Amino acid sequence: MMHSLIQLSIVVLLLPLLSFVVLIFFNRRLPRMGDFVGVGMLGTAFAISLYIFWNVVVQHYDPAFRVAWDFTWLDFGNVPGVGPLQVKMGIVIDNMTAIMLAMVTLISLLVHVYSTGYMQGDPKYGRFFAYLGIFTFSMLGIVLSDNLFSIYMFWELVGLSSYLLIGFYFYKDSAADAQKKAFLTNRVGDIGMWLGILILYSQFHTFGYQEIFENIAAGKFNMSNAWLTAAGILLFMGCVGKSAQFPLHVWLPDAMEGPTPVSALIHAATMVAAGVYFVGRIFVILTPDALHFIAFIGAVTAFMSATIAITQHDIKRVLAYSTVSQLGYMVMGLGVGAYSAALFHLLTHAFFKACLFLGSGAIIHAMHHEQDMRWMGGLRKQMPWTFATFSIATLALAGLPLTSGFMSKDAILAGALGFASVEGGGIYYIIPVLGFASAAMTAFYMGRQVWLVFFGESRTHLKPAEEHHDDHAHDAHGHDDHGHDDHGSHHGVHEVAWNMRLPLVILATLSTFVVFSPDPLDGAKGWFMHLVPTPSTVIKSEAPKEAVAAVGGKLLAEASTDAAHPAATEAGAEAHGEAAGGHGPVFSDPRQAEIAHATHANHYTAIYLSSGMLVIGIGLALIVYAFGVIDPNRTAQAIRPLYLFSFNKWYWDEIYDATLIKGSMLISRMLAWFDSNIVDGIVNGVATIFRKIAFGMGNVDKYVVDGAVNFTAFFVQTSGAVMRKIQTGKVQTYLVMVMVAVLTYFAVYFVQLMK
Amino acid sequence: MEMFTAIGLNHFLTISAILFSLGMFAVMTRKNAIVILMGVELILNAANINFLTFSKYNGGMEGVMFSLFVIVLAAAEAAVALAIVINIFKTFKTVDVSSVDTMKE
Numbered sequence: 001m002m003h004s005l006i007q008l009s010i011v012v013l014l015l016p017l018l019s020f021v022v023l024i025f026f027n028r029r030l031p032r033m034g035d036f037v038g039v040g041m042l043g044t045a046f047a048i049s050l051y052i053f054w055n056v057v058v059q060h061y062d063p064a065f066r067v068a069w070d071f072t073w074l075d076f077g078n079v080p081g082v083g084p085l086q087v088k089m090g091i092v093i094d095n096m097t098a099i100m101l102a103m104v105t106l107i108s109l110l111v112h113v114y115s116t117g118y119m120q121g122d123p124k125y126g127r128f129f130a131y132l133g134i135f136t137f138s139m140l141g142i143v144l145s146d147n148l149f150s151i152y153m154f155w156e157l158v159g160l161s162s163y164l165l166i167g168f169y170f171y172k173d174s175a176a177d178a179q180k181k182a183f184l185t186n187r188v189g190d191i192g193m194w195l196g197i198l199i200l201y202s203q204f205h206t207f208g209y210q211e212i213f214e215n216i217a218a219g220k221f222n223m224s225n226a227w228l229t230a231a232g233i234l235l236f237m238g239c240v241g242k243s244a245q246f247p248l249h250v251w252l253p254d255a256m257e258g259p260t261p262v263s264a265l266i267h268a269a270t271m272v273a274a275g276v277y278f279v280g281r282i283f284v285i286l287t288p289d290a291l292h293f294i295a296f297i298g299a300v301t302a303f304m305s306a307t308i309a310i311t312q313h314d315i316k317r318v319l320a321y322s323t324v325s326q327l328g329y330m331v332m333g334l335g336v337g338a339y340s341a342a343l344f345h346l347l348t349h350a351f352f353k354a355c356l357f358l359g360s361g362a363i364i365h366a367m368h369h370e371q372d373m374r375w376m377g378g379l380r381k382q383m384p385w386t387f388a389t390f391s392i393a394t395l396a397l398a399g400l401p402l403t404s405g406f407m408s409k410d411a412i413l414a415g416a417l418g419f420a421s422v423e424g425g426g427i428y429y430i431i432p433v434l435g436f437a438s439a440a441m442t443a444f445y446m447g448r449q450v451w452l453v454f455f456g457e458s459r460t461h462l463k464p465a466e467e468h469h470d471d472h473a474h475d476a477h478g479h480d481d482h483g484h485d486d487h488g489s490h491h492g493v494h495e496v497a498w499n500m501r502l503p504l505v506i507l508a509t510l511s512t513f514v515v516f517s518p519d520p521l522d523g524a525k526g527w528f529m530h531l532v533p534t535p536s537t538v539i540k541s542e543a544p545k546e547a548v549a550a551v552g553g554k555l556l557a558e559a560s561t562d563a564a565h566p567a568a569t570e571a572g573a574e575a576h577g578e579a580a581g582g583h584g585p586v587f588s589d590p591r592q593a594e595i596a597h598a599t600h601a602n603h604y605t606a607i608y609l610s611s612g613m614l615v616i617g618i619g620l621a622l623i624v625y626a627f628g629v630i631d632p633n634r635t636a637q638a639i640r641p642l643y644l645f646s647f648n649k650w651y652w653d654e655i656y657d658a659t660l661i662k663g664s665m666l667i668s669r670m671l672a673w674f675d676s677n678i679v680d681g682i683v684n685g686v687a688t689i690f691r692k693i694a695f696g697m698g699n700v701d702k703y704v705v706d707g708a709v710n711f712t713a714f715f716v717q718t719s720g721a722v723m724r725k726i727q728t729g730k731v732q733t734y735l736v737m738v739m740v741a742v743l744t745y746f747a748v749y750f751v752q753l754m755k
Numbered sequence: 756m757e758m759f760t761a762i763g764l765n766h767f768l769t770i771s772a773i774l775f776s777l778g779m780f781a782v783m784t785r786k787n788a789i790v791i792l793m794g795v796e797l798i799l800n801a802a803n804i805n806f807l808t809f810s811k812y813n814g815g816m817e818g819v820m821f822s823l824f825v826i827v828l829a830a831a832e833a834a835v836a837l838a839i840v841i842n843i844f845k846t847f848k849t850v851d852v853s854s855v856d857t858m859k860e
Contacts, residue, residue, distance in 0.1 A: 728856065729856035729857070730852065730853060730856055731852065732782070732783055732784075732791075732852065732853075735782060735783055736783055739779070739783070
């Protein structure tokens with residue numbers, strides 16, 4: 001019997017798909033190109049998700065809540081050499097799923113509503129909603145999947161929707177390039193993810209999370225722990241691609257070529273967070289080594305993109321790098337073991353970053369597709385709603401106390417501090433240091449952005465005239481038919497209509513602390529951290545080593561870094577259990593327990609430090625942009641190499657172009673040469689030999705076989721010509737011949753008779 | 756000179772041979788189809804004489820029967836052959852067999 005929540009979740013999953021199918025086929029025949037279908041379906045889906053959320057989160061309020069259901073989708077029977085091969089599909093609903101379900105459908109609904117304003121007049125208006133539908137379907141699939149196989153399928157589907165939506169204005173070369181770049185970069189990560197899935201499948205012959213966890217917990221992973229680390233890192237590769245982590249982060253900023261609602265929905269709030277969600281799903285099977293790797297990648301990503309965001313001019317690019325940076329935070333949070341904090345940040349970030357993107361969309365819309373912050377300014381008065389919501393979201397992103405972002409970011413940073421103190425080594429302090437530095441830079445670049453966009457005087461008139469030709473795409477968009485009345489005056493900027501304002505207000509409301517926790521300083525007191533506790537790892541930190549040692553001891557060298565402190569941490573874990581007083585779960589794994597304990601201990605340190613960073617960042621932004629004490633342009637000149645390094649995005653595109661792209665082009669050319677000269681040479685040589693042989697055979701045929709046949713014909717013809725002369729056609733001649741023959745016979749007869 | 760006084764087998768056969776030779780000569784040399792037919796009649800009658808001669812000297816009736824058949828056949832043959840000759844004449848406007856040689860080559 002299917003649980004009623006499962007049934008409802010299937011309805012939620014299929015509604016956006018239905019919206020896609022209806023809209024992709026019938027959008028031109030429906031009134032208003034069918035936007036009400038998309039909005040209506042999503043509204044229904046959101047309503048049901050909200051019911052599920054209410055049922056799971058509010059009514060049950062149980063950290064261990066979990067309902068699951070699956071069925072065998074493909075049954076290949078007993079495959080020789082592989083064993084029984086069954087692919088199951090299933091749905092799991094736990095607290096995280098319920099929360100994600102509500103979050104995704106809410107943001108998708110808001111983006112649908114917003115798009116009815118933003119995309120108005122676009123010739124492909126209906127198709128846009130269809131794409132949003134299939135994206136939402138795939139994203140919900142990722143959220144609901146209970147196994148690696150189906151999550152991989154939906155993973156690729158969100159990749160497809162992302163591809164379609166980035167290239168929505170495909171007639172622009174930049175959009176077409178960006179869509180290809182995004183797709184190809186994601187493939188790199190997905191290959192790794194698939195290999196990781198295969199490593200796990202080869203061991204357990206199942207794709208289901210729960211079965212894999214149970215098998216690993218039962219010690220059925222028969223290869224060395226290095227393989228498990230490899231599996232974890234390979235699965236994390238999927239997250240690196242999808243969540244735009246270093247070194248595959250290059251696609252996300254380019255993905256801003258898509259329409260702004262898409263940037264908000266896919267490239268800020270949901271899809272890119274899917275990588276984090278996925279790593280969260282497989283969190284318990286990640287070995288300490290894999291977690292270290294993940295933590296460093298996350299920290300580097302967070303820091304690097306924060307430095308890049310400081311110097312960008314495009315309003316969406318700043319937000320894009322900020323997104324990469326925040327995703328880096330989440331990944332870092334997972335890596336340091338602050339699972340709940342990372343997923344909390346995922347949720348809070350989704351709301352305030354969606355708000356920021358929709359706000360920037362409103363600005364871009366109002367500014368007639370001007371995206372360069374240098375030519376904005378002074379929008380505070382014209383767009384008060386956008387200004388207010390954008391500011392709240394900015395403060396949440398920067399991590400001001402009383403916002404949601406403060407709680408989640410603080411929890412991650414506390415986790416990083418705790419992790420570093422437990423790992424003990426100086427090198428591990430790089431992670432929290434990078435985290436805090438990024439926090440300061442986040443505050444700085446967001447302060448810069450708000451100031452450049454909303455304060456001061458309008459700088460629209462400062463825009464160099466020759467750059468206007470860049471705007472030719474604007475006319476091609478078909479955006480000329482704005483919903484505003486101010487179409488005639490290019491400089492008239494007005495607040496956007498209600499359907500674009502409403503989502504901003506809702507999202508800004510959801511960026512405040514009250515939604516998540518009663519205590520503005522401690523997210524751990526809120527419902528989220530209670531319902532999504534950090535799960536206990538299923539990796540046994542000592543047992544595998546003993547097993548390996550018992551086998552022969554030859555692999556002892558592989559014993560991972562945390563071999564030193566198993567015994568000491570038991571005491572720590574107990575102490576934590578007493579001290580914490582129901583603060584989070586008690587872990588059986590000593591390392592995890594110790595980190596949890598240290599995290600808790602570092603809670604206030606993190607608050608002080610991150611608040612300090614916030615003050616530094618915003619203060620610097622105010623000093624530079626508001627008070628004009630330091631001239632940004634002169635500073636940029638003074639530290640020109642650093643400025644260019646940041647402005648050119650750490651030259652990653654150039655580095656990839658010089659190495660990977662040129663390299664693969666070179667290899668391709670070499671292979672092409674090999675192909676055309678060696679392979680084709682062999683083929684052509686063989687062909688030549690056969691041609692010669694065939695000519696020989698042809699001659700034999702022509703002169704011997706045909707000769708015999710022709711000679712026969714010739715002989716018959718010649719003899720026939722001779723014989724023909726005898727045939728006079730006169731009966732008398734024949735009669736004479738008969739006579740002669742008879743007489744000859746007689747003559748011979750008589751001669752013989754004489755003898 | 757019994758050979759000359761009593762008519763015996765050799766006389767009949769000689770007559771027959773002479774008659775056959777004349778018929779053969781006519782068939783081989785004449786160009787007129789009618790004359791050739793007449794030669795054929797001579798050959799047939801020479802054969803008839805041979806049949807009757809051997810029948811007489813053997814003392815049976817088979818030769819007589821055969822010669823009656825031959826006569827009947829000759830009548831039929833003459834009828835058919837004349838019809839052919841008439842058709843040849845209608846086609847070629849001649850009964851000269853040397854000029855009726857369209858089968859040649």
